[in-house]
Every structure is written in structure tokens, then in C-alpha cells.
Amino acid sequence: MRLFELQGISKNFGAIQALNGVNLKIDSGEVLGLMGDNGAGKSTMIKIMAGNFPPSSGEIWLKGEKVAFQNPLDARKKGIEVVYQDLALCDNLTAAENVFLGREAKIKFGPFKFIHYAAMFREAARHFAELKSETRPRDLVKQMSGGQRQAVAIARTRLSKPDIVLMDEPTAAISVRQVAEVLDLIRRLRDRGVAVILISHRMPDVFAVCDHVSVMRRGKVVADKPIGTTSPEEVTGLITGAIEKA
Amino acid sequence: MSIAIDDVSRQREWGPLRQLLRSQPFWVTVALGLMCLVMAHVSNVFFTDDNFFNVTRNFAFIGIIALGMTAVIITGGIDLSVGSVVGISGIATGMVLNAGYHWWLGILAGILTALACGLVNGLLIAYLKLSSFIVTLGMFGIARSLAQVLSQNHMIYQLGPDEKIFNDVGGGVLFGVAHTFIVLLVLMFVLIIAFRYTTWGRWVYAIGGNEQAARLTGVPVNRIKVSVYVLSGLMSGISAVMLVGWQGAAINAMGTGYELRAIASSVIGGADLMGGAGGAYGAFIGAALIEVIRNSLLLAGVDANWEGTFIGLFIVFAVLLSKFRGMRSG
Numbered sequence: 271m272r273l274f275e276l277q278g279i280s281k282n283f284g285a286i287q288a289l290n291g292v293n294l295k296i297d298s299g300e301v302l303g304l305m306g307d308n309g310a311g312k313s314t315m316i317k318i319m320a321g322n323f324p325p326s327s328g329e330i331w332l333k334g335e336k337v338a339f340q341n342p343l344d345a346r347k348k349g350i351e352v353v354y355q356d357l358a359l360c361d362n363l364t365a366a367e368n369v370f371l372g373r374e375a376k377i378k379f380g381p382f383k384f385i386h387y388a389a390m391f392r393e394a395a396r397h398f399a400e401l402k403s404e405t406r407p408r409d410l411v412k413q414m415s416g417g418q419r420q421a422v423a424i425a426r427t428r429l430s431k432p433d434i435v436l437m438d439e440p441t442a443a444i445s446v447r448q449v450a451e452v453l454d455l456i457r458r459l460r461d462r463g464v465a466v467i468l469i470s471h472r473m474p475d476v477f478a479v480c481d482h483v484s485v486m487r488r489g490k491v492v493a494d495k496p497i498g499t500t501s502p503e504e505v506t507g508l509i510t511g512a513i514e515k516a
Numbered sequence: 517m518s519i520a521i522d523d524v525s526r527q528r529e530w531g532p533l534r535q536l537l538r539s540q541p542f543w544v545t546v547a548l549g550l551m552c553l554v555m556a557h558v559s560n561v562f563f564t565d566d567n568f569f570n571v572t573r574n575f576a577f578i579g580i581i582a583l584g585m586t587a588v589i590i591t592g593g594i595d596l597s598v599g600s601v602v603g604i605s606g607i608a609t610g611m612v613l614n615a616g617y618h619w620w621l622g623i624l625a626g627i628l629t630a631l632a633c634g635l636v637n638g639l640l641i642a643y644l645k646l647s648s649f650i651v652t653l654g655m656f657g658i659a660r661s662l663a664q665v666l667s668q669n670h671m672i673y674q675l676g677p678d679e680k681i682f683n684d685v686g687g688g689v690l691f692g693v694a695h696t697f698i699v700l701l702v703l704m705f706v707l708i709i710a711f712r713y714t715t716w717g718r719w720v721y722a723i724g725g726n727e728q729a730a731r732l733t734g735v736p737v738n739r740i741k742v743s744v745y746v747l748s749g750l751m752s753g754i755s756a757v758m759l760v761g762w763q764g765a766a767i768n769a770m771g772t773g774y775e776l777r778a779i780a781s782s783v784i785g786g787a788d789l790m791g792g793a794g795g796a797y798g799a800f801i802g803a804a805l806i807e808v809i810r811n812s813l814l815l816a817g818v819d820a821n822w823e824g825t826f827i828g829l830f831i832v833f834a835v836l837l838s839k840f841r842g843m844r845s846g
Contacts, residue, residue, distance in 0.1 A: 342732070343734065354732065356728075357729075358726065358728065358729035358732045358733065359726065359729055360721070360722045360725030360726045360729055360730065360792070361725055361726065361792070362721060362724065362725035362792035362793060363718070363721060363722060363725060367718060367722075371718075371722055371729070371730065371733040371735065372719075372730070372733035372734035372735045373733075373734070374715050374718060376715070382714075383714070383715075384709075384713040384714060385712075385713050385714065385715060385718060426733070
């Protein structure tokens with residue numbers, strides 16, 4: 271049984287056809303690279319997968335069941351987490367508070383419920399250790415490096431134990447050393463059986479971690495290949511349109 | 517490897533001492549302490565029980581309002597209406613007492629009026645996404661004007677059959693300090709706990725830090741926003757009721773200019789107008805500092821007209837201080 275599959279997804283906004291019969295599939299423990307130029311339809315794809323809006327036509331299959339996401343919260347409940355490009359972190363809170371934001375651990379004290387910091391620090395530390403990231407739960411996010419911030423955003427997705435994690439340009443604005451850190455984080459997720467869909471512009475990153483690569487151009491998937499059977503040159507050609515289809 | 521990470525995860529970038537040294541309320545407390553030491557030498561009246569009583573009572577009214585203001589400022593908003601809400605809330609209390617009702621009905625009338633003002637502010641800001649500055653500026657005008665209409669521009673000084681009890685609530689003394697100061701201390705402790713140890717408190721900070729992130733992670737941003745304006749209204753109402761009790765009369769000009777003093781207290785105590793930072797103790801100590809400056813100038817025989825200059829300098833200095841702290845951490 272396939273974990274997650276999009277079949278013939280189309281989306282139009284008025285007269286604009288953003289997606290045109292797109293197919294996509296991914297299994298547990300796989301990393302899929304989704305590449306394409308600006309305007310190729312990548313963002314529309316993520317938003318459909320994350321439940322921000324429904325497709326105009328086409329089907330979404332999750333664990334052998336046909337699904338329709340009402341909203342992002344619904345998609346999350348069904349096991350799809352998103353790491354947004356801007357990471358959606360609060361700089362003025364600690365790493366642990368960010369990981370648990372909106373889902374704080376609480377302890378009852380008579381009629382009142384108080385935040386259980388000890389549990390949150392402990393749990394967050396465990397998630398960071400799993401990700402092998404040197405991120406300290408008690409530090410404020412504003413003091414952190416780009417790689418550590420990614421670790422916080424990814425640790426947040428671990429709380430709901432998702433099957434699929436969508437990552438939107440996680441390596442776009444960070445240093446070379448931090449990129450290596452983030453790619454390691456993606457490998458840890460994969461090792462835990464999570465399916466990762468990596469949306470990226472950066473060719474070396476995609477070739478470093480992905481098992482498959484799907485290339486989009488003008489609302490269509492023009493190639494879907496195992497990473498071993500393609501090359502950066504071919505993918506570049508597909509993105510720009512120099513190569514029509516592969 | 518995992519042992520090394522375990523070690524790391526228990527550490528934190530800033531130890532307790534460094535955190536204390538970087539906290540604005542700490543330095544304001546130090547400044548306040550120094551000022552008191554200097555005044556002890558300048559004036560032999562400063563360290564008397566009477567002066568302590570007066571100072572703590574005077575800043576308690578502003579301090580209570582500053583607590584609510586701080587919650588609003590942490591979310592990145594502002595409440596300019598608090599002074600006017602004190603006005604209309606005081607008049608409501610005065611009118612109910614004047615009509616001969618029970619003292620607690622008078623208190624209830626004042627508090628409910630203030631809560632209603634805060635609720636209107638909050639709903640407009642959270643759900644219609646209007647700017648907090650504009651909405652509360654509107655309420656600033658409306659509440660004061662309604663106070664004048666309701667009171668027909670008369671002072672209400674006959675507070676009915678329960679006048680004595682009511683005046684004791686607002687003007688009474690317990691353990692050598694004014695009731696209002698005790699109310700301030702209790703509310704401050706409640707808010708310190710609420711800010712730090714409840715989800716409500718953490719969400720208030722989260723909204724100020726990154727509202728979009730808070731929304732995406734499922735924080736009920738709109739409800740929390742309404743709650744801080746309601747809290748600010750509640751604090752103004754409590755302050756108004758205590759003021760009427762202490763003065764033994766309600767006038768519609770009550771609370772004029774309090775919004776700026778409350779904002780100044782919050783900001784001196786470390787609240788950031790951009791949101792995300794501030795605290796209940798900061799609001800308390802900020803209000804205390806302003807009153808002690810005022811009191812010191814008076815006792816030192818400085819012309820009272822200088823008061824605004826000194827307080828203004830302190831506000832600018834406080835903002836400068838937080839700017840430098842921000843630069844080092846950024």
C-alpha cells in the first residue's frame with residue numbers, strides 16, 4: 271500500500287491554470303525532492319497537500335484511503351506536518367516553548383492548570399537528541415543559528431508523530447555548515463520512517479538527501495526519477511525547459 | 517555522541533546571573549534603590565512612614581492600570597483608553613451609590629462598565645483587525661465624553677447610605693499601607709504567575725513574538741487578543757473604584773492622562789511596544805520609579821514644573837537601554 275499519492279491534481283484560480291493533472295507519490299522512509307522554477311506550481315502543490323485549499327480536480331490518497339483536507343489542522347490530524355519557509359517560530363520564547371506552542375504540557379494544581387516546564391524541557395531535549403542536534407531547550411530562539419532554528423521547527427512536527435513532513439525551502443537562507451546540519455535532520459526523519467517532501471531550489475541539497483526527484487514546469491510534472499538515474503544537468507534542463515520531458 | 521548532546525541540552529546560553537543582569541526591571545530596581553539612598557541624605561522626610569504610605573498609595577492606582585497595559589503591550593498592541601475608562605467607570609460607581617444602592621453594587625457597576633469598554637476594544641481589534649491605536653483612541657474620546665454626559669458635568673460627592681463602607685474600601689489602611697497598594701501587590705503576583713505558568717500567559721508572549729506563527733500552531737489568537745483588552749479594562753475599573761473610594765467623590769475628569777503614565781510605567785519596566793517583551797513586576801517597578809521621582813523632586817524642593825522633564829528623560833533612557841540590550845542579543 272502506498273503511503274501518499276496525488277492523482278491527476280489540477281488547480282485553477284479563475285483563468286489561471288496553476289496545476290494541470292499532476293501525479294506524485296511517496297512511501298514511508300523516502301525523501302522526495304520537488305523542484306521547479308518560480309511559478310512552476312510548487313507552492314500550489316504544498317498548499318494542496320497541507321490542506322490550505324482543495325484541488326479543482328484530482329484525488330488525494332493517504333494510506334489506501336481517499337482523503338479531502340478541510341484545513342491545515344485537518345491535514346495535521348491525518349498525519350501531514352509542514353515546516354514553513356519562515357519556520358513560524360517565536361523569537362522571544364525558548365526552544366521548548368516553541369516546540370510545544372499551542373500544545374503545552376500542563377500540570378493540575380487544584381482547579382488550576384499550570385505549564386509543566388520540566389516535562390516540556392525533558393521532551394524537547396529528547397526530540398533534539400533524536401535529531402542529533404545540539405539545540406538547548408532552555409535557550410531563546412532568537413539566540414540560535416539557522417540550523418538550530420530548523421531543528422526547533424522540525425522537533426515541533428515530531429509531537430504529532432506525522433507520516434509525512436513537507437519542508438518548504440529549508441536550506442534557502444542559511445550558511446553552508448548549517449545546510450549540512452539541516453540535511454542531517456532530514457536524514458534522521460527518513461531513518462524514523464517519515465516520508466519527507468523537500469521543496470528546494472538548491473540542486474546539491476536535493477542530490478544529497480533525496481531518493482526521488484520530481485521536476486515541475488508550468489503546472490505539470492515533467493519528470494519523476496530515482497535520484498541515481500538522473501543528473502543535476504538533466505534536472506536543470508528539465509526545470510528550464512531545455513529538455514522537454516524525461 | 518548522545519551523551520554529549522544530553523550534556524548540552526541541560527545547559528543554557530545565559531545562566532541565571534547573566535539573565536538577571538540583562539533584565540530591565542532589575543536595573544530599574546537598582547536605580548530606584550540608589551534614588552532612595554540619595555533621598556535619605558537629602559531629605560529627612562523621605563524615609564518616614566507617612567511618606568512611604570503616600571508614595572505607595574499614589575503609584576498603586578497607576579500600577580494597577582499598568583499591569584493590564586503591559587499585557588496589551590506584550591501582544592504588540594496599545595490601550596490609549598484606560599484613562600477615560602477610569603473616568604466613566606468612576607462615574608458609573610458614583611451614580612449607582614448616589615442612587616442609594618449597596619456598596620458592592622457600586623463596585624460591580626464600575627467594574628462592569630470598564631469590562632464592557634475593554635470588550636468593545638478587544639472585539640474590534642481582534643476580529644475586525646483594526647489598529648489598536650485607532651480603536652482605543654476612539655474609546656479614549658467616547659468613554660470620557662459619555663462620562664461627562666452621564667454626570668451632566670457635575671461632581672458626585674454624595675455616595676449614598678453605604679458611603680462610609682465604600683470609602684473604607686478605597687481609602688482604608690491595612691498593615692500600614694493603603695488598601696490600593698495591597699490590591700496592586702496581589703494583582704501583580706497573580707499576573708506574574710499567569711504570565712509565566714499558564715498557557716494564556718505564554719500565548720500572550722507568542723502573539724507578540726510572531727502572531728502568524730502563533731496562528732499556524734493553533735493558538736486562539738483572536739480570543740487571547742480580546743482577553744488582554746478586557747484585562748486592561750478590568751484593571752482600569754478596579755483602579756477607578758479604588759480612586760472614588762479614596763477621594764470620596766466621583767468626577768468625570770478622573771483618570772485624565774493616566775494612559776500615558778501607565779504606558780510609561782510599562783515601558784520603563786521593560787515592555788517593548790513592538791510586542792513580545794515585558795512583565796508584571798516591570799510594570800510595578802516602573803510605576804514606583806515614576807512616583808518616587810515625582811516625590812523626590814517635591815521633597816528636594818525642585819520646582820514642580822521640572823517633573824515632566826525628569827520623567828520624560830527616564831522614559832527615553834529606558835527605551836535606549838532596551839535598544840542596546842536588543843542590539844547585543846541580535
